[in-house]
Amino acid sequence: MTVRYWRTMAGRKAAGAGILPRVVLGAVLSGVVPVMGGIAPQARADAPDASVAPTPTTATGPAVQPAPTAPATPAAAPATAPATAPATPAPAAPSGVATPQATPPAPAPTPATAAPTGPLPSGGPDAPELGEEARAVRLQAAQIGLRAFTAAGFHPGKVRHIVLMRFLPTITDAQRAEVVRRFMALARLSRRDNGQQVIASIETGVQMGGEGVDQGFEQGFIVTFNSEGDRNYYVGKPVVTDPAYFDPAHEAFKKFAAPYIIGVLVFDYALPSHQVQHPRRAAALTRPGMAQQQG
Numbered sequence: 001m002t003v004r005y006w007r008t009m010a011g012r013k014a015a016g017a018g019i020l021p022r023v024v025l026g027a028v029l030s031g032v033v034p035v036m037g038g039i040a041p042q043a044r045a046d047a048p049d050a051s052v053a054p055t056p057t058t059a060t061g062p063a064v065q066p067a068p069t070a071p072a073t074p075a076a077a078p079a080t081a082p083a084t085a086p087a088t089p090a091p092a093a094p095s096g097v098a099t100p101q102a103t104p105p106a107p108a109p110t111p112a113t114a115a116p117t118g119p120l121p122s123g124g125p126d127a128p129e130l131g132e133e134a135r136a137v138r139l140q141a142a143q144i145g146l147r148a149f150t151a152a153g154f155h156p157g158k159v160r161h162i163v164l165m166r167f168l169p170t171i172t173d174a175q176r177a178e179v180v181r182r183f184m185a186l187a188r189l190s191r192r193d194n195g196q197q198v199i200a201s202i203e204t205g206v207q208m209g210g211e212g213v214d215q216g217f218e219q220g221f222i223v224t225f226n227s228e229g230d231r232n233y234y235v236g237k238p239v240v241t242d243p244a245y246f247d248p249a250h251e252a253f254k255k256f257a258a259p260y261i262i263g264v265l266v267f268d269y270a271l272p273s274h275q276v277q278h279p280r281r282a283a284a285l286t287r288p289g290m291a292q293q294q295g
Contacts, residue, residue, distance in 0.1 A: 138239055141232070146245040152196060154229030158271040161224070161231055164217040166263030176219075179257050180204060183221055189249040190234055198234050198247060200224040217265060231268065 130138075141149040148154060163183075167176055183204070190198040201224045207214050225231040232239065236246025243251075 141239055146240055146242055149229070150233040150240060150245045151229045152192070152227055152233075154227060154232070155270075156227040156229075157273060158200075159225040159228055159231045160222060160269050160271065161234070162265075162267040163221040163223065164265040165219045165221075165257075165261055166216045167218055168260050168262055171260050175260055179260055180219060182253050182256060186223075186249055186253060190247045191249075192233065198225070198230050200226050200230075215265075216263065228270070 165179075167179075184202055187199045187202045188197075192198060202221060204219065204221045207218050207220065223234070225234065233245065234247045234250055236251055240246045
């Protein structure tokens, strides 16, 4: 009895062992039971995906460097590459500051030529400082007025007006002669509006002294007037600036002569009254036995 039972149970176990693999295989094929649920996900995670290209692994050992090769010489430079390195732009000069330019070579020096000094002394800002006498004369003109200052009867008596001239070195003989001629012509051209003559006389001469103190002046003139008023009217500028009260002929001469003259010296003085008295009258006043009037 006991033997049959063990045989029966053994046969059932054998039959069950053969059926179980077939049942499991069919369930797997039908998708009902996953195969080894705990193992399949791990297997799928470890298994490479065929749809993804395999990524080459990097060798852990030292990399092998390729043998160096000589660089190939380019056939031509790219069209966009500049032929030369771009120049650095110069910094802009600040506003108001001139940019230094290249200095051209200096020309060969030429002999200096003396230039005319312009019109004769006119008392401008570049004129020398006035002396005491000149300031006194100008003050007198301002105090009494130009009409009285230039009147023929103002301070009657002989007045000498000395003029010395130094000419331009390049002046010609003809030009110098013309300056002298025009100056001497003032004796008849200088007249007042009523035709009255202003100049009593003029004389001239060339410097001929040997003292060596002539300061380069070459031509001298002595102009004589019968009163200080006549002298004032003749001289005109810079003391008298109103054209109604100075000699237009003398003003025209100064403008003509200015380009030929580089230096002028003027000196005026009045003759004492006893030097201009008539000789016979002076003799009569000093005749013995005649009483002289006091006063």
